[in-house]
Amino acid sequence: MVQTIRIEAAARERAGKGAARATRRGGMVPAVIYGAKQEATLLSLDPRDVMKELHKGGWQSHLYEVAVAGAAPVRCLMRDVQFHPVSDQPIHVDFQRLAAGQHIRVKVPVVLLGEEVSPGIKAGGVANLVRRDLEVMADPDNVPERFEVDVSAAEIGDTFRWSNVKDHQGASATIARDFVVLTIAPPVVVVEEVVAAPAAPAPDAKGKGGKGAPAKKK
Template sequence: MSDTFEVVAEPRTDGGKGASRRLRRQGLVPGIVYGGHRDPQMVSVQHSELYRQLDYEAFYSSLLDLKLEGETAQVVLKDLQRHPSKPFVIHVDFQRVSAKDKLRMSVPLHFENEDTSVGVKAGGAVSHNLTEVEITCLPKDLPEYIAVDMARVDMGDSILVSDLKLPEGVELTYAMEPDTTVVSIYAPYAGEETEGAEGEEGEGAGGDITPE
């Protein structure tokens, strides 16, 4: 896990669309903090600071230090509403965490050794069916991501949800079907170029192709 992110919030008392619009005009994002066996509390956070932190993938799946009215509470980001056409966040939800209560979170998948896997070296193309999975765990066990090692995946092979190597204390939720394909390597259709093939042809010219 990385260093904990810090979110500074201020309490707010006015609800409704009109109050939320006024906050946004002031450069603030309306939000709510709930859970942790306490009443929900309406808050606001600085848009510029929140938007900066959203550039970090780990922000979405890490414990966050929420500073509010002189107190610090650990929370996780549970919901984020963005403007449909503009680079603005219009609402944010945080959930308080308790050391004894399990969290239900979506965490990203990191595909390791993809460009050097057996199947890609043989000219295969990679197809990602999932980019994140839903897990349950105690806050202390929350991973930033789940690693998927593709080094030995051959052309025609797949990695299923049941094949994922989960950190200790982490379980998949019942929403994840064990036989769901996570990623596969397939033989490209006629005329379809692959990253692996292009990489081999361009190797002499020093051209590396970086996967997404």
């Protein structure tokens, strides 16, 4: 089961762009929790907490408990983060509240096993991840941390699909077919073009290239 991460937050009373700007001027990041047929909850977050989660990677598949003083923690997903166009600092965060029994749409990273012993890769083949993350529907209490694909016996030209993932862990793919996850591509051959040197000028009748014959004396 994926770990639930707790984030401390403060309540915001007012919505709108002006209120959000005031929150940012106070050194905080405005945020909102929506969904589960409940009224939206306005929050402000410490930007250090937001950046800590973003640096972990895979934040869209993590479960969060957002805790506001005086209220029960809210179980949710971090759905979207907006960034400042110049500083790249987070300026707004959207959370989705989870309802009891609700399956959630998440992106789960793909991890390869056995690359060091794969005959195809040892022969120069390249593991080409067509999908680095797989979008699935999963139980919030059993969100996979990763999906594993075993390439230890893979040869050049082999293709791995959703059905080749070692364990779906109860999740179902959002794509209704056995889609390609990975291929073992042949090595790239670089062909160097050889440019011939320019030909030397042809010599004249006396073997002196480029000069005319001397005039005959009368």
